[in-house]
Amino acid sequence: MVDKNIYIVQGEISTVVGAIKRNSRWNTHTPLDEEQDPLLNSFGNLKDILNTIKELSDVEPNIFLRPFLEVVRSEDTTGPITGLALTSVNKFLSHGLIDASHEAAAEAIENMADAVTHARFVGTDPASDEVVLMKILQVLRTLLLTPVGAHLTNESVCEIMQSCFRICFEMRLSELLRKTAEHTLVDMVQLLFSRLPQFKEEAKSYVGANMKKLKMRAGGMSESSKWKKQKRSPRPPRHMVRSSSGQMEPSQPSTLNNNLSGGVPFMEEGLSNPSLPVSDSSASSICSPTATDSGLDTCSKTTSREDLSDLDQCSSASTAGAAIFEGQQAEPAPSASVESIPEVLEDKDSITEQSDSASVHDMDYVNPRGVRFTQSTQRDGASLIPYGLPCLRELFRFLISLTNPHDRHNTDAMMHMGLQLLTVALESAHIPNYQSLLVLVKDELCRHLFQLLSVDRMNLYASSIRVCFLLFESMRVHLKFQLEMYLKKLIDIITSENIKMPYEMKEVALEALVQLWRIPSFVTELYINYDCDFYCSNLFEDLTKLLSKNAFPVSGQLYTTHLLSLEALLTVIDSIEAHCQARVLSSIAQQDQAETALADGEGAAKAETDSAAGISTDNFTPHRCSLGKFFSPAEKRSLKKPQRFLSCLPDSHELMEIRTKKKLLITGTEQFNQKPKKGIQFLQEKGLLSSPIDNNQVAQWLRENPRLDKKMIGEYVSDRKNPELLDSFVNTFTFQGLRIDEALRLYLEAFRLPGEAPVIQRLLETFTDNWHKVNGFPFMSNDAGFALAYAVIMLNTDQHNHNVRKQNIPMTVEQFKKNLKGVNGNKDFDQDMLEDIYNAIKNEEIVMPDEQTGLVKENYVWSVLLHRGASSEGVFLHLPPGSYDNDLFTMTWGPTIAALSYVFDKSLDDVIIQKAITGFRKCAMIAAHYGFNDVFDNLIISLCKFTTLSSESVENLPTVFGSNSKAQTAAKTVFDLAHRHGNILREGWKNIVDSLLQLFRAELLPKAMVEVEDFVEPNGKISLQREETPSNRGESAVLSVFNWLTLSGAEQSGLRGPSTENQEAKQAAVHCIKQCDPEKLITESKFLKLESLQELMKALISVTPDEETYDEEDAAFCLEMLLRIVLENRRDRVSCVWQTVRDHLCQLCVHANESCFLVERAVVGLLRLAIRLLRREDISSQVLLSLRLLLMMKPHVLSRVSREVAYGLHELLKTNAANIHCTDDWYTLFSLLECIGAGVKPPVAFQLTSATADTDTGAQSDSELSSHHPSEVSLDRGYTSDSEVYTEHSKTRIPRSATDVDVASSGWLVVGKDDFEISKTPTVGSKAQLNHPLVNQYSLTLGQDLGQHDTKSLIKCVETLSFIVRDAAHVTPDNFELCVRAIRVFVEASLNGGYRNHDKKKSHKYDTSKSRMRKKAGGREKDSGGSVRRSSSRTFSQRPSRSYSDDEEDEGVPASYHTVSLQVSQDLLDLMHTLHTRAASIYNSWAEEQCHLEASSRKIEADSQTLWTSCWCPLLQGIAWLCCDARRPVRMQALTYLQRALLVHDLQTLDAIEWESCFNKVLFPLLTKLLDNISPADVGGMEETRMRACTLLSKVFLQHLSPLLSLPTFAALWLTILDFMDKYMHAGSSDLLLEAIPESLKNMLLVMDTAGIFHSADSRTGYSDLWEITWERIVCFLPLLREELFKQTIIPDAVPNPQAESVQLTTPAGRPPSPQVSPPPMQTPAQAPVNSTVAQSSSRPASPLEPPPAMPLTTSPVQGPSPLGQSPLILQPLASPLQVGVPPMSLPIILNPALIEATSPVPLLPAPRSTTPSDEVQ
Secondary structure, X not given: OOOHHHHHHHHHHHHHHHHHHHOOOOOOOOHHHHHHOHHHHHHHHHHXXXXXXXXXXXXXXXXXXXXXXXXXXXXXXEHHHHHXXXXXXXXXXXXXXXXXXXXXXXXXXXXXXXXXXXXXXXXXXXXXXXXXXXXXXXXXXXXXXXXXXXXXXXXXXXXXXXXXXXXXXXXXXXXXXHHHHHHHHHHHHHHHXXXXXXXXXXXXXXXXXXXXXXXXXXXXXXXXXHHHXXXXXXXXXXXXXXXXXXXXXXXXXXXXXXXXXXXXXXXXXXXXXXXXXXXXXXXXXXXXXXXXXXXXXXXXXXXXXXEXXXXXXXXXXXXXXXXXXXXXXXXXXXXXXXXXXXXXXXXXXXXXXXOOOOOOOXXXXXXXXXXXXXXXXXXXXXXXOOOOHHHHHHHHHHHHHHOOOOOOOOOHHHHHHHHHHHXXXXXXXXXXXXXXXXXXXXXXXXXXXXXXOOOOOHHHHHHXXXXXXHHHHHHHHHOHHHHHHHHHHHHHXXXXXXXXXXXXXHHHHHHHHXXXXXXXXXXXXXXXXXXXXXXXXXXXXXXXXXXXHHOOOOOOOOOHHHHHHHHHHHHHHHHHHHHHHHHXXXXXXXXXXXXXXXXXXXXXXXXXXXHHHOOOOOOOHHHHHHHHHHOOHHHHHHXXXXXXXXXXXXXXXXXXXXXXXXXXXXXXXXXXXHOHHHHHHHXXXXXXXXXXXXXXXXXXXXXXXXXXXXXXXXXXXXXXXXXXXXXXXXXXOXXXXXXXXXXXXXXXXXXXXXXXXXXXXXXXXXXXXXXXXXXXXXXXOHHHHHHHHHHHHHHHHHXXXXXXXXXXXXXXXXXXXXXXOOOEOOEOOOHHHHHHHHHXXXXXXXXXXXXXXXXXXXXXXXXXXXXXXXXXXXXXOOOOOOOOHHHHHHHHHHHHHHHHHXXXXXXXXXXXXXXXXXXXXXXXXXXXXXXXXXXXXHHHHHHHHHOXXXXXXXXXXXXXXXXXXXXXXXXXXXXXXXXXXXXXXXXXXXXXXXXXXXXXXXXXXXXXXXXXXXOOOOOOEEEOOOOOOOOOOOOOHHHHHHHHHHOOHHHHHHHOOOOHHHHHHHHHHHHHHHHHOOHHHXXXXXXXXXXXXXXXXXXXXXXXXXOOOOOHHHHHHHHHHHHHHHHHOOOOOHHHHXXXXXXXXXXXXXXXXXXXXXXXXXXXXXXXXXXXXXXXXXXXXXXXXXXXHHHHOOHHHHHHOHHXXXXXXXHHHHHHHHHOOOHHXXXXXXXHHHHHHHOEOOOHHHOOHHHHHHHXXXXXXXXXXXXXXXXXXXXXXXXXXXXXXXXXXXHXXXXXXXXXXXXXXXXXXXXXXXXXXXXXXXXXXXXXXXXXXXXXXXXXXXXXXXXXXXXXXXXXXXXXXXXXXXXXXXXXXXXXXXXXXXXXXHHHHHHHHHHHHHHHHHHHOOHHHHHHHHHHHHHHOOOOHHHHHHOHHHHHHOOHHHOOOOHHHHHHOHHHHHHHHHHHHHHHHHHHHHHHHHHHHHHHHHHHHHHHOOOOOOOOOOOHHHHHHHHHHHHHHHHHHHOOOOOHHHHHHHHHHHHHHHOOHHHHHXXXXXXXXXXXXXXXXXHHHHOOOOOOOOHHHHHHHHHHHHHHHHHHHHHOHHHHHOOOOHHHHHHHHHHHHHHHHOOXXXXXXXXXXXXXXXXXXXHHHHOOOOEOOOOOOOEOHXXXXXXXXXXOOOOOHHHHHOOOOOOOOOOOOHHHHHHHHHHHHOOOOOOOOOOHHHOOOOOOOOOHHHHHHXXXXXXXXXXXXXXXXXXXXXXXXXXXXXXXXXXXXXXXXXXXXXXXXXXXXXXXXXXXXXXXXXXXXXXXXXXXXXXXXX
């Protein structure tokens, strides 16, 4: 089967041949013509060949292409035929008929390129000619873009591009064609540059040989210059027009010059020779001598000195302007150089344009007569080399030359095209790897681009900015100073005040910045490479400031520029935030990696260096790890380190030092530029230059600091006083290998040569000496060098100074040589050298800096920039993303937050507001990540302003806030940030607290936040917001009418009630606050860092009521938040914050002078804390100690909150009784219970001395007896250490203890840890030494001064007490006695239903609320009407400040009150009874427990004595006291209990002494009290009570008669009983007692008689003295009783001698004859004589009575007999109403407490303290 491709070729042949034949030239159809016509002939041959083959690949591509290409080349064909041939060629290419792998493919392709670029045809009309041109473009495009295009040579590619440019820039062609050419170029450039990675840099020598052929020219487009030259070019026949630029000539408007290459047409004879090899047009890359020697290299200017070997030293441009880089020629240029061709046009870019004769294309070298030299490439081994870097470089150079705005040939369209193609090239290729391309970028490209920034044509400006972006994105590492210049230009544009500067340009410049800012790590690199470089601008800092300033609209209206500036700032924030997020996520992974690395030993060294440098791991370590990923190994090796850094990635500390040093350098430079010495001195002072001065160091500084004024450098180095400095300065140059003029050029550009001749001489002498030396003394003497140097300067002036040139014709080279004849040591200098020097100076001026302006100066500045870039200063650190974020953020946060705030404030657009909020959030996240508290505070404070919460008045707040979505957004953000990053919030808490307060006042907070726990309210909750009662608007009716009349309509509607909008707004506000979830601040506080938590608490504590800012409710709200926060943190951190909270509560409670809502909340709060915190062992003791705060409150304030405390204590003990272990703590709790339940005054030691000393001294109760007992305080309650601390406190100041704040300042009573230690010691060693303020033990009451009490409190306290007592687990040795005492206090309080208090109470009732109202109204008068609610109305509307003064009961229903109080008394009775009955078993169990714990030093005795003193006796006294109650049921029940208790089985174990004390302490006081008229209303009941009491007395007496008889004081006891019988006989009004008492008495007498008590064997009558005394007493009130009972007995009258008896008695007993009667607690049964009768008779010693000595308060029953020196106590009977009718008796009786008024105890003096402190009892 025949290959289909053959048919395609055959088809194309017939098409083209048909068209040729149809053409008018072939009129005859003879075969002869066809044979003679070369075109048709070759087609005929091709047909024959095709007919013989089966596969097209059997023939070389050239074979089937040649006929078509000949048609294309032929001048004689018309456009349409040429077009058809082009179409055929295109088809062959696109169908892939040319096999790229065929060995002859390269040749075929080369031929094709040549033919198409040199296509000729006869023009017809412009339209159809353009069709052909279009087809040419199409073929060229296909050719380059199909795979076979890779075979093209460098030359062909340049040809092809040149052809396309021609069409593109030919303005007379239609736009469509030009645009097509443009698109073709874009595609080609894209392809060529995307192939760049496949090419390698070639060796320089090779490049040199190759490059000269590849000159593309920008010429051919400018009209006028061409006309004259065209005339001279030889004209071929057949009307074909040639013009290099393809323009129409006026003479032949119909024809078009289609010689695209602008070259001379082929000579016909050359083409007609068919034997020429087909490849004749392709220039081999191996240049034959003919080509080089005779082919004039007309396109390259020999004068341009630049060649590839100079690429690295970008030396200055040639005379014509900018440099052209071109291949160094292998041989010297042919003599027919540029000068000999008159048509050469010199243009700025030195791209020459020539007339036709000279305008040969690079491919065909044509001599001036137009003969074309083609070079045949034979098949013998020489092959075509495919294109590579050289053509790309040439193309790149050409594109760059198109962008030169100073070249007059470059039109706007050309520059635009150049920029567009450069954009494509840079987008397609990575240039920096190719040195030859990079050189072009560094110099010309950057220069042209920067020049274009100042043009006013927007499209060029925008395009150049786009190219700049691409450059700096990929090549900034190589363009350090170029980038600096670019950014400075952008800054100038953005800040330009020029009115002509279009707004769009600023916008584009800002957009460019934003785009640069988005390049990862770009800003970081700016910071490191510029801000941290001594001699660069602070680009990052300046730009940040500029952007921030630019984000603030001056007019107040936001434009795009403002938002762009903000966006740039946010870009930095975004990237930093992204890095932080990434770091947070990868930190775990990194730790793992780091651990493994360290384990392998790789990371060890790194870790060490890092830690040594003190790098925050956050900031650097991650990047150091990632450097491996970031740089390839090769890059790492080549990574240059700037000299100023110690390492490639310096740490923050090092950067800070550099920046500080830089600031000093800038200051020093400024001073130097004014006065050099001053500047140097300044730098020496700051330690930047050494002192004394080091010339080398200074010289180096003068050379490297570009900011220095060159004139000042000249003055300073030429200073005669310091010649060494000049030497050092000259030594900084490297003159070796430089010709003297080059060295001089270098030297003179470093400073400004001063004008004085001697100074110039010195400067030049030093220079020539140095130059001469380093270059090996080339001249005869130094002077010769000096003369030559001087001559060079003179020549420079002569050639370039305008003033000189005006007067003289500039010197020629001969004159110059002549001037220097014989100067070199009388010889001449080398003449060639002088000529070179002359030319160098003539062509390029030695620029004296600061003198020139315009282009010369620009060139100079640019060359300096290139030099700096080539030096070590040009090293640009490329950094991994995320490094130095910390430093960047430190610099940007201020400007950014300011800009964000401004934009947020001014903008109304939701998107922008959202953007600002996102910015705030990101700043917050970064601040949190790096722990920048100040940033975060600043942010929160800014945002709080936008919430409007602080600025609006409370009345308008719901409406304003609810209708302002921006404020709501801000509020949500504030709270969200506080929730997320509260850890780093410090100052900002204050603002958040203020915002919360405003929300609280405006009632916008969720219910949960304003409802707090309460003990008293039935539902356990109480709202902090007081309900408003509508009636109390605080306005009278008249006032309202007046208001109504005076207000405007709008305000009236406001008065009528809230409008719907307002209600909706309030709903919105409430909803928004709900979303903010402010409560989370409290609940999440447990996760806050301690510092932040403390700051939050500080902020809450700072809210205390004052006149202006806060009122009581605000403070209460903050207090509640504070307490909830403490409770949230109770698990682990309460100990850290406890002190603060305690101080605050102390401030609120203890210093309050009147009760108010706040005090009440504080008290409840303290109790709530205690309830929750007691479970924590570590803090419980401190918490319990803090409850003493309540005891330190002023009594009247405490009594007003008694109900809260009562309920709170109840909770506390119910939940935590088991957690209280220490007597001190129990003491505190019971004292509290007593104070609030019974109105006992708090113990004086607790009271704040300062406050109470003046006000309350008069109120001290008698029982405290402080006046008589200086030592009272130290005795008063046993826990010595504490009481001593307190005593101390009242006199001196206590030094600060470890745990507590300063006592003196805060009014605290300190019981620190140290104090606990002290207090434990004695407590352990002593039986609870809680001897309360001296109690008269012989009284039923405790002698407490009970103030008013609140019934409900009392009930609650009793309930609490019963809870403790009834649960055996809670009664402990630590609290037993306290329990007993408390019960007795309550007994006293509840006596008679507590009636005695009621009259005192009324006065207190509303005082607090009134004063509150006054205070608040005063503070708020300035507010409008609505604020009345915040003052007076609020006060009354709530429970009247909760003063619970039993109003309900007093005013309303006394009955219920009695029921309640009755219940209390009955409960108390029951409690006492329970305790009484269980006491023995409790004590026994304790004693047993203690046997197991032998270590315990505190002994618990379970014997009856201990039980009696600490338990039974006090309880019985309590029950007895209730027997004296005015309410009959209570009395009766109490008597029943008392009877039961006294006769209970347990008490039978008591011995005589205890029983005696029972009479003295319980029964006698009871009987005494019952004699009073307790219940006047209930006479009968009282009779019955008295009767039961007497009966009880006799029962007890009789039941325990036998032990009592053993007492020495039995007689006195008996007589006292008789006294009472007497008294009771006369007490009643009815007969009840008159009948009952004699019965009881008879009973007792009979039993005693039966027991033989009255009998005495010794007496002469047989009766004892007792008998006598008894009857003496009874006769007084029952004279007939004796007869009735003992009729038979005779009473002897004789009275025995007391003295004798006394002696008789005491001598046998072994006692001294001192009068002796022991009071009951003094002796144990072991001490008392056994024989009761003897004992009785001994009780009448005749010695005179002594005055009563002191009664020992505490004695020790376990001690054995009292030491003899301590005389036993004898007390005189006291004159009392009872003694009426009793004859004077010499018999001393024991102190009978019944004879003393219970309320006024005698001042008893303490005896000396017992010798052993252990086991002291009451």
